[in-house]
Amino acid sequence: ATPTALMVGTGRGAQLGILIKGPEVLESTRKVDTVVLDKTGTVTTGRMTLLAVHTAASTTEDEALRLAGALEHASEHPIAQAVARAAADRTGPLPAPEGFAGVAGLGVQGVVEGHAVLVGRPRLLAEWAIELPAELERAHAGAEAAGRTAVAVAWDGEARAVLEVADAVKETSPEAIRRLRALGLTPVLLTGDNRAAAESVAREVGIEQVIAEVMPEDKAEVVKGLQAEGRTVAMVGDGVNDAAALAQADLGLAMGTGTDAAIEAGDLTLVRGDLRVAADAVRLSRRTLATIK
Numbered sequence: 001a002t003p004t005a006l007m008v009g010t011g012r013g014a015q016l017g018i019l020i021k022g023p024e025v026l027e028s029t030r031k032v033d034t035v036v037l038d039k040t041g042t043v044t045t046g047r048m049t050l051l052a053v054h055t056a057a058s059t060t061e062d063e064a065l066r067l068a069g070a071l072e073h074a075s076e077h078p079i080a081q082a083v084a085r086a087a088a089d090r091t092g093p094l095p096a097p098e099g100f101a102g103v104a105g106l107g108v109q110g111v112v113e114g115h116a117v118l119v120g121r122p123r124l125l126a127e128w129a130i131e132l133p134a135e136l137e138r139a140h141a142g143a144e145a146a147g148r149t150a151v152a153v154a155w156d157g158e159a160r161a162v163l164e165v166a167d168a169v170k171e172t173s174p175e176a177i178r179r180l181r182a183l184g185l186t187p188v189l190l191t192g193d194n195r196a197a198a199e200s201v202a203r204e205v206g207i208e209q210v211i212a213e214v215m216p217e218d219k220a221e222v223v224k225g226l227q228a229e230g231r232t233v234a235m236v237g238d239g240v241n242d243a244a245a246l247a248q249a250d251l252g253l254a255m256g257t258g259t260d261a262a263i264e265a266g267d268l269t270l271v272r273g274d275l276r277v278a279a280d281a282v283r284l285s286r287r288t289l290a291t292i293k
């Protein structure tokens with residue numbers, strides 16, 4: 001082949017805000033027909049805000065926020081940052097958790113001021129045999145039906161609150177999806193979040209195919225499944241939970257605004273985290289390879 005053309009393509013990529021791991025990456029880009037997009041932090045800004053706090057009768061909003069916020073302060077998840085920020089704003093400096101563990105795709109657990117605290121999906125609470133009382137169950141279902149993300153808060157063996165968070169679609173995302181479609185690519189939204197929240201984002205940006213409630217370790221399996229259908233798959237993601245899927249994809253595109261794990265797993269980095277540049281990357285590689293022939 002002509003390494004010069006590939007080198008030129010690589011240099012042009014850098015000008016566009018695309019960092020390419022090696023010239024051979026451009027080869028796989030050309031054949032891509034499907035683009036799998038992570039939701040949080042990729043299609044959406046990933047800056048979530050706390051919108052509502054629902055508490056069980058025995059609990060105040062401040063209590064729930066303080067304990068949940070103290071634990072979430074130790075987590076990097078966008079939900080965690082929203083909860084910790086709101087908790088500090090409303091209740092003052094947060095106590096340091098004594099023990100902390102993130103449970104991928106489910107939430108966080110740890111000890112705050114002597115209380116064993118859980119924050120996350122109801123499934124995380126269920127693992128500790130904690131059920132949501134009817135009033136919190138209703139709040140949780142209502143939030144999800146409204147397209148928001150809801151997490152439950154429990155301590156000392158009892159569910160105490162449901163927190164509603166949401167983030168916004170990036171302004172550039174609808175345009176990015178249009179450009180990807182114009183290149184003949186089929187977009188697919190992939191997320192660990194609930195189906196209603198995922199579908200509301202998909203509608204907003206113009207994606208029809210949604211795969212929701214996928215555990216982090218299963219994201220790579222979803223990519224594998226699409227490849228088994230004969231598709232050539234590009235994956236775009238930003239999180240630690242996207243790394244395996246980025247590596248599995250024929251082409252992994254990491255958001256430069258995302259985690260190191262994603263950037264290391266990807267073949268390309270979109271330096272500014274602008275999804276529109278994903279389409280530029282595909283166009284660039286097609287053009288570069290056309291030049292070679």
Ligand code: ADP
Pocket residue numbers: 038039040072075077079080104105106107108119120121149150151190191192193194214215216239241
């Ligand atoms: P995504 O694919 O959107 O990045 P994740 O796989 O990271 O989602 O998380 C899936 C779900 O797990 C979240 O929607 C949330 O319900 C729960 N979760 C994960 N991490 C946390 C956390 N730190 N605090 C609360 N809930 C969490």
Ligand code: MG
Pocket residue numbers: 038039040041042237238239242
């Ligand atoms: Mg993400």
